[in-house]
Amino acid sequence: MSEVISEGMLVYVMIDRKRKYLVKVEKGGILGTDKGYIKHDDIIGKKYGEAISTSQGYTAYLLKPLPHDYLEGFIRATQVIYPKDASLMIYLSGIQPGSIVIEAGIGSGFLTSYIARIVGDQGHVYAYEIRKEFIEVARKNLEKIGLLHRVTIKHRDIRMGIDEENVDAIFLDMPDPWNVLEHAHKALKPSRPILIYLPTANQLIKIIKALQETKGFIDINVYETILRDYIIDPEALRPRTLMVGHTGYIVFARKIEK
Amino acid sequence: MSEVISEGMLVYVMIDRKRKYLVKVEKGGILGTDKGYIKHDDIIGKKYGEAISTSQGYTAYLLKPLPHDYLEGFIRATQVIYPKDASLMIYLSGIQPGSIVIEAGIGSGFLTSYIARIVGDQGHVYAYEIRKEFIEVARKNLEKIGLLHRVTIKHRDIRMGIDEENVDAIFLDMPDPWNVLEHAHKALKPSRPILIYLPTANQLIKIIKALQETKGFIDINVYETILRDYIIDPEALRPRTLMVGHTGYIVFARKIEK
């Protein structure tokens, strides 16, 4: 149970609420911040949970990254699916260690990273993506956090078909998911769920119609999550003034035999 | 990859939105509903995703249960932590296959069931509970879904101390979590999170103060989730009229070395 930080390990460096960095430690590396820099060599040998000083004397905590910390360290090629939505989608999907999962598109790989974490080394994610630049970004992001081996990224249009069969869950984050429903139905194990993420009400209306007409899906549900976070002042507790008011709608349905 | 339903397996039987049942199949068993009964013997040999008729001729789908379906089949001894909150808490905790987790109290075991599902057979949950009646209920619930072997339920007051060390995450759902912070700090691996669920603003103010005074925790965050679900009518799409407006506040913090 070694928690000593060595080269190649990921560290989530936190100075304060606005200064948080996901760092892959390498000899000779430097983390530059507006509160001073930190030499990677000074991080090596420290333990997670310990503090270190920046060159300007500010305290920085060395933390083991959690899934939502990846958000800070990922290159972003696209709008990502936020934790508030990703967590509910994964919960509803029922994926667990060993699950085989289809995803399209991969975007920056943020949702993928959490799926890959949950399915473990016995599970696997097959991610379809038509845009090469996203594939490159997602690959780098997943490599950084050490989860790329659990993901097969395919430069393929999922609307043309899904190679895999008997999969445990399908996640779709694409503009026209209605063009994938037949393929998804074929690829899913019986009674398993499809999770679809859509930003607009117009798309929502269209996918509901398509799910109903396909006949192969039941238990169709649509959810919208709103997350408030609070200002942490025990003498003046209150929600933050600004919040994310909308990200997307989450659609859930289960495959049945047609 | 057998999906044929045999004795002892769990089936989520869905007739419609309001008639959903979590059934453990046993020879000679009967599922009674106000739309007619279903003989377990008729379920045996069917596959997940197939349909069956009730004695009154209604269609019932035989589905493989997902984590949120457990809600339907659990005996409830207490108010459970809802999926909208459970999913975010587990996400923020970063638990994954192999994680070792502390929980108190266990209540009806609903949050436990999802934690146990995610940590897999390599992980484990140690659940502290002071009320015997809750332990009995949680044990039955976890046994029903086949996850009891991943959970050690302790009839112990967690305010008296935590036996385990080097745990990956701690979940507290109890009225006075401030009385557990020192023990939690000792039990957690460095930099790992504590997740606390609290229904009232007064408790929230108190736990924030306690976390700040303890000095051993940083990155304190408070979240509140609001979940809207929609009426699934593509000609008249709209959120449901009634919704759950409040369940509880979620507190997150990470251990640092004091």
Next chain:
Amino acid sequence: MSEVISEGMLVYVMIDRKRKYLVKVEKGGILGTDKGYIKHDDIIGKKYGEAISTSQGYTAYLLKPLPHDYLEGFIRATQVIYPKDASLMIYLSGIQPGSIVIEAGIGSGFLTSYIARIVGDQGHVYAYEIRKEFIEVARKNLEKIGLLHRVTIKHRDIRMGIDEENVDAIFLDMPDPWNVLEHAHKALKPSRPILIYLPTANQLIKIIKALQETKGFIDINVYETILRDYIIDPEALRPRTLMVGHTGYIVFARKIEK
């Protein structure tokens, strides 16, 4: 400034949170409740703000009704526009003492009652309604609260045209408001607003299209209000568990010269 209650006056009788009654006092009248009855004769001569006992000894407060209290005393023929929405709509409309207002349909007259209150004796409301049974209900409700003289109820289909000109604001609560936009444009004073209330996203999409195509409206805005109310316990402050999650969308636009 007499606050003494006499025959014909309205009293809002409040025993507790769940026992609130809007009463028009008449000699010999009886208010029956499950906590005992109250004779109107015993109310006469009392002052607003005073308490009285029911026949079973429970305290009942005699209050001067506020606009949201009307909700309790109105016969309901239809789903009403809730205070959370009515208050915002009226605010956005800019109506004030002396305003001339068009409304369709009148429904149970609840929104009408608040409009009529604000425009005062110098203002007026012209309410179009095609269903006779609603007209009867609205008339009774408005008469009960003494505001009927400020409202002209027309048994007319507003889609056939609006008689009035130079009106200060138009409120539409009907399934197909797009069929009224041309008439509304003609009836409104230049630059004045139309407020439209719609329950579904499909209607919302349709009215936005219609407003944009009509060319005669700018500053189109759509709002949705969510109201949380709290459990009033200073030792355990928290929002109520159940809340109204959806009522309708509010559309605002201003007339410009075409």
Next chain:
Amino acid sequence: MSEVISEGMLVYVMIDRKRKYLVKVEKGGILGTDKGYIKHDDIIGKKYGEAISTSQGYTAYLLKPLPHDYLEGFIRATQVIYPKDASLMIYLSGIQPGSIVIEAGIGSGFLTSYIARIVGDQGHVYAYEIRKEFIEVARKNLEKIGLLHRVTIKHRDIRMGIDEENVDAIFLDMPDPWNVLEHAHKALKPSRPILIYLPTANQLIKIIKALQETKGFIDINVYETILRDYIIDPEALRPRTLMVGHTGYIVFARKIEK
């Protein structure tokens, strides 16, 4: 019913969603914008609802201001009470043409402006404010919109007492409203409401305790409003990404005889 714009009149000039100006027209005046300037002299003689061109050729609409437009034209000395809250507070207060109202503090005068609009020339607002700089700002703002004659601004600490009696409603927007409850009770007509606006949960807990202990108030309610507005695209309807997540809590109570 002249709608011709002449000197001294208020015009709400709207170029687009982000360029909206509240202008008091004066001969020789210039409205400068980043889309070109507009000479006031060119506005004079136009009618509300008509369009005009900026010096760079952009269309600007000349609108009659509505209460929420004042927000755009007011000097802001303080955080104002937003329309979503102001509208509900005024609704719940039951004020109408002729009402006599107490307010403290006046801040920038935004809530005052809407109260003054509703009470009309027969009503009046008495506004207490301890900070001279706010009084100056509020006075200028109210003068600009022509409502100052309905408001008496007092450079006085309301915690020292309220001069007026038999008032219809009291609005408090100050850090320690619990220090005003006794005075408020004395000043209110029997059964009339007090509306209190507070940003933090700690203040909320304190005021609820104080209201309960004072004994002179019943029907205590706490509300929180959440307002979502939408992106107006009929092909891609969705709520805006960012929203105001918190402003303040609204407390309502009614005076009873002690």
